[in-house]
Amino acid sequence: MSTNHANADRIVLTGLSARGYHGLLPFERTEGQLFTADVTVFLGERGTAVAAVTDSLDDAVNYVDIAREVVGVIEGEPVGLLETLAERISDAVLALPRVSAVEVTVHKPQAPLDVAFDDVSVSIARDADSAAEMTPAAEPGAVAPAAEPVAESRPVVEPLAQPDVEPAAVQPAEAGAAQPTVPAEAPVVPELPDVPDLAAGTPVPAAPLAAPPAAPAGGPLPAGPVAPSESGVAQPPAVAPTGTPEAPAAAPVPEAAVAPVPPQPPVDPLTVRPQAPAQLVIALGGNVGGVVPSLRTAVNTLRQTDGITVTTVAPLARTAAVVSDGVEQPDYLNTVVLATTTLSPREVLAVCQGLEAAAGRVRTRPQGPRTLDADIITYEGVTSTDPELTLPHPRAAQRAFVLVPWAQADPFAEIGDQSVAALAESAPDRDGVRWLALDWLDSDHLPALPTGQYVAPPEAEPEPVAPVEPEAAVVPESAAPVEPVAPAEPEAAPSADADPAEAARAVPAEPEQAAQQQPVVPAAPAQPVPVEPARPEPIAPAQAEPVVPPQPDQNQPEPPAAPRFSGDGDAAGADAGEWTAPPAWNDVIGRNGRDL
Numbered sequence: 192m193s194t195n196h197a198n199a200d201r202i203v204l205t206g207l208s209a210r211g212y213h214g215l216l217p218f219e220r221t222e223g224q225l226f227t228a229d230v231t232v233f234l235g236e237r238g239t240a241v242a243a244v245t246d247s248l249d250d251a252v253n254y255v256d257i258a259r260e261v262v263g264v265i266e267g268e269p270v271g272l273l274e275t276l277a278e279r280i281s282d283a284v285l286a287l288p289r290v291s292a293v294e295v296t297v298h299k300p301q302a303p304l305d306v307a308f309d310d311v312s313v314s315i316a317r318d319a320d321s322a323a324e325m326t327p328a329a330e331p332g333a334v335a336p337a338a339e340p341v342a343e344s345r346p347v348v349e350p351l352a353q354p355d356v357e358p359a360a361v362q363p364a365e366a367g368a369a370q371p372t373v374p375a376e377a378p379v380v381p382e383l384p385d386v387p388d389l390a391a392g393t394p395v396p397a398a399p400l401a402a403p404p405a406a407p408a409g410g411p412l413p414a415g416p417v418a419p420s421e422s423g424v425a426q427p428p429a430v431a432p433t434g435t436p437e438a439p440a441a442a443p444v445p446e447a448a449v450a451p452v453p454p455q456p457p458v459d460p461l462t463v464r465p466q467a468p469a470q471l472v473i474a475l476g477g478n479v480g481g482v483v484p485s486l487r488t489a490v491n492t493l494r495q496t497d498g499i500t501v502t503t504v505a506p507l508a509r510t511a512a513v514v515s516d517g518v519e520q521p522d523y524l525n526t527v528v529l530a531t532t533t534l535s536p537r538e539v540l541a542v543c544q545g546l547e548a549a550a551g552r553v554r555t556r557p558q559g560p561r562t563l564d565a566d567i568i569t570y571e572g573v574t575s576t577d578p579e580l581t582l583p584h585p586r587a588a589q590r591a592f593v594l595v596p597w598a599q600a601d602p603f604a605e606i607g608d609q610s611v612a613a614l615a616e617s618a619p620d621r622d623g624v625r626w627l628a629l630d631w632l633d634s635d636h637l638p639a640l641p642t643g644q645y646v647a648p649p650e651a652e653p654e655p656v657a658p659v660e661p662e663a664a665v666v667p668e669s670a671a672p673v674e675p676v677a678p679a680e681p682e683a684a685p686s687a688d689a690d691p692a693e694a695a696r697a698v699p700a701e702p703e704q705a706a707q708q709q710p711v712v713p714a715a716p717a718q719p720v721p722v723e724p725a726r727p728e729p730i731a732p733a734q735a736e737p738v739v740p741p742q743p744d745q746n747q748p749e750p751p752a753a754p755r756f757s758g759d760g761d762a763a764g765a766d767a768g769e770w771t772a773p774p775a776w777n778d779v780i781g782r783n784g785r786d787l
């Protein structure tokens with residue numbers, strides 16, 4: 192940076208992050224990884240003076256434009272070196288009006304190093320004059336301007352926080368790799384080995400897991416919370432596990448600079464811990480037993496798990512069961528936990544499976560009823576098609592029972608570049624989201640309705656079927672058309688005093704949508720049903736509490752007949768098949784699923 196800008200007005204943006212495909216290794220070009228840029232933009236002669244007076248963006252440099260330029264370069268044409276990336280960012284920012292100089296630091300925190308490290312970055316400083324002096328034909332960033340003082344033009348590569356790095360492990364990698372567009376003298380500071388690598392290098396797998404070759408997909412995993420080891424930070428997991436990373440032959444490194452590392456089998460990237468805490472989204476749900484205590488226990492366990500930091504817990508949603516086999520199920524309670532983690536993806540999966548086991552989950556069939564389901568929805572920077580751990584979760588983007596609470600917790604969340612909030616509204620089961628409870632973790636007064644099935648009002652005049660036993664009787668709320676479910680705004684969430692009948696009215700309006708959902712049971716039976724308070728799960732947490740039973744609606748008219756419904760996806764009430772009494776809600780919530 193030129194010293195004449197030292198006191199200049201400036202705009203500073205830090206941590207501008209995007210996924211890029213820069214690097215010398217083939218998998219970096221195919222899988223991509225996180226790049227972050229810090230940019231200090233020095234303003235021209237008048238600095239911010241004019242804008243400060245006019246208060247008009249027309250007289251300012253819009254930081255939105257700066258961010259767009261930077262992210263555009265990161266997401267744009269892949270380059271091999273951080274130096275090149277920094278130069279291109281510098282060029283793009285300098286091209287903005289009123290920018291006189293710029294300082295750029297590019298971070299690559301997931302660089303494929305085979306040692307523990309926090310970050311690697313390249314910093315450059317450029318001013319508009321020196322940029323203009325650059326050879327027009329040259330690739331941006333390819334050639335440092337001759338007129339620029341070396342001290343200013345030379346990229347500074349800063350491997351950070353690497354106290355344990357063995358000298359032999361520090362290799363000129365990106366810098367030393369033959370790059371035709373980079374002048375030989377440019378990157379003189381050795382960069383940590385941005386090379387080797389998944390294929391021939393020695394990334395540090397997560398400590399509790401077996402060595403990479405011994406950690407096949409689906410291999411044994413620790414069944415409970417996992418504490419990260421001090422030294423377990425390793426190369427980033429931004430690699431699809433299905434592809435075998437190629438040997439680094441494509442990234443030639445000077446012979447003498449290569450540490451003698453014996454060839455090793457590829458590492459399963461899902462066993463690798465992130466170098467910086469990775470964003471994590473976990474979905475929790477259950478429809479059997481004491482679901483609320485189970486969910487609370489799961490959240491508390493996550494909070495207490497070393498290597499996981501829970502940042503947000505979404506509202507609790509009551510949702511119609513989404514099933515693939517047409518077999519009816521009680522409604523679910525669902526929530527989503529946002530966290531950061533220093534655990535590897537497989538370690539997080541092990542934690543999730545530990546939560547399920549602790550909740551007494553027994554797998555009956557795929558997507559069957561369960562005391563607790565804990566799925567990893569996204570793990571920052573990791574995509575995987577491994578059936579043992581598919582990331583992002585392959586069905587999450589179509590599941591309102593995940594998307595709705597997730598969007599409540601993070602309105603700007605994205606999955607696969609799509610807005611979670613937008614997906615939530617169009618998800619097929621959107622109308623099956625009956626309500627949300629905001630304070631479900633702490634409230635002594637849970638919404639009146641626990642899980643339990645809900646029957647949509649029959650559409651056609653129901654034919655009498657069989658006399659309905661009072662215990663088994665389930666009563667349609669109304670045979671009249673009902674209002675569609677209101678968008679799940681937090682304000683609309685029922686309070687602890689919510690009227691069960693009110694919630695019961697929240698049924699799908701569309702017959703087709705109703706047909707996609709489970710046959711449902713009225714939440715507010717006309718006659719009181721024997722209600723057992725929910726017994727805590729065996730592993731119930733200290734604050735486990737019985738769920739408030741629904742109150743019968745005394746104003747409810749007697750039903751003319753038991754509702755008919757189809758278990759095979761026909762519209763509720765339109766099926767001529769045998770009517771079966773679904774389990775009353777208290778069967779589900781209070782008896783730990785024994786009657787299912």
Ligand SMILES: Nc1ncnc2c1ncn2[C@@H]1O[C@H](COP(=O)(O)OP(=O)(O)OP(=O)(O)O)[C@@H](O)[C@H]1O
Pocket residue numbers: 540543554556557558559564565566567568577578579580581582583584585586
């Ligand atoms: N992202 C993921 N999160 C959790 N489990 C996953 C994930 N990807 C794959 N799996 C695997 O899925 C297997 C089945 O999980 P589970 O029994 O919870 O499925 P399910 O709940 O019936 O269906 P769904 O996955 O549609 O929610 C697990 O053994 C696990 O290894």
Ligand SMILES: Nc1nc2c(c(=O)[nH]1)N=C(CO)CN2
Pocket residue numbers: 475476477510511512513514522523525558559564592
């Ligand atoms: N509403 C709802 N439906 C489901 C759920 C769930 O959590 N909520 N989980 C499933 C399998 O994981 C299948 N169906």
